[in-house]
Amino acid sequence: MCRMIMATGAFDPQAVVAAAAAMSCGETADHDNKTKAHAHGWGAVWRTASGELATFRDTRPFAESAHESGILEAADFLAIHVRNATLPSQRGLEFTHPLSRPGDDWYFMHNGYLPAAHRHLGLERSEFDTREYFDCLLPPGTLKLAEAEALDVLRSIGAKATSGNAIAVRPDRAYLVHWSPPDTPTPLFFAMHELVEPGTRIVSSEVVADLAPKHRWTPLAPDCLVEILFDDLGAQS
Incomplete structure (x- = not known):
């Protein structure tokens, strides 16, 4: 299982990196x-500044290698994923998020386990x-997502x-995407938390008091899709 944090707008990259480091260490x-x-790798x-x-x-723990990444150059958007592999066999760079595909411009990070997703693709095994x-x-x-369709996909592949x-x-x-099935065994672990301040929005797997006191964080609504249009970020800056 993993931890994620996403920041948009006028945030301090160093503070967000420190928050990810705190989550990665527990x-x-x-x-x-x-x-x-x-500690099973990380990605961002x-x-x-050029957009x-x-x-x-x-594949190293976040605290060991974040300083080598250039991540502090983040301008108005930053997403970090720190990983604890669900299965020991799925460690290494090919399993490290964000995932990408040849000839495609999407980057993808996930926190959770969806062992039946392969069936949706018609595959015999995962x-x-x-x-x-x-x-x-x-x-x-695919060029964009719609909330209803995304949630339908999740419900259709949500077995176990x-x-x-x-x-x-x-x-x-x-x-x-913020979605867990009603019977998820650890609902608090998969809840996400939001910090909204003028010009800044941070969504995190955990409340990080160094970013803001606990009372300024709010639970992110369950079963929701948050869309960020980068043109809108530019208009706010």
Whole structure:
């Protein structure tokens, strides 16, 4: 299982990186899952000052390699994923988020386990549930998501699922999916939290007090799709 954080607008990249580091080490863990630390690699996608997307992936723990990534150059969008692999066999760079596809401009991060996603694709067995979820939610050629359709996909592949929380990014927009089935075994772990201040929005797997006191965070609505249009971010700056 993993931790994710997404920041948009006029945020401090160094503060967001510090928040991701705290989550990766278990310093901010206040939930119902035995997993506290997330040391099986990490990845990020962000927008530079020129409006281009940059990415970085590494199999080392976040705190060991974040300084090598260029992540502090993030301008008005930053998403970070720190990973604790569900299955020991699924460790390594090919399983490290954000995932991407040849000839495609989407980047995809997921927190949760969707062991039945392969069936939606007509496959006999699963190779990697996050990649299969990526292909279910964003088939090649997809340019944007709609909330109703995204939630329908999740409900259709939700057998034995823990969560479909995800961040999907392409050059003109990003989406955050917040969805877990009603019977997820650790609902607090998969709840997401939102901090909204003038010109800034941060959505995080955990409340990080160094970013703002707990009372300024609010629960993100369940079963929702958050859309961020990058042109709108430019208009706000």
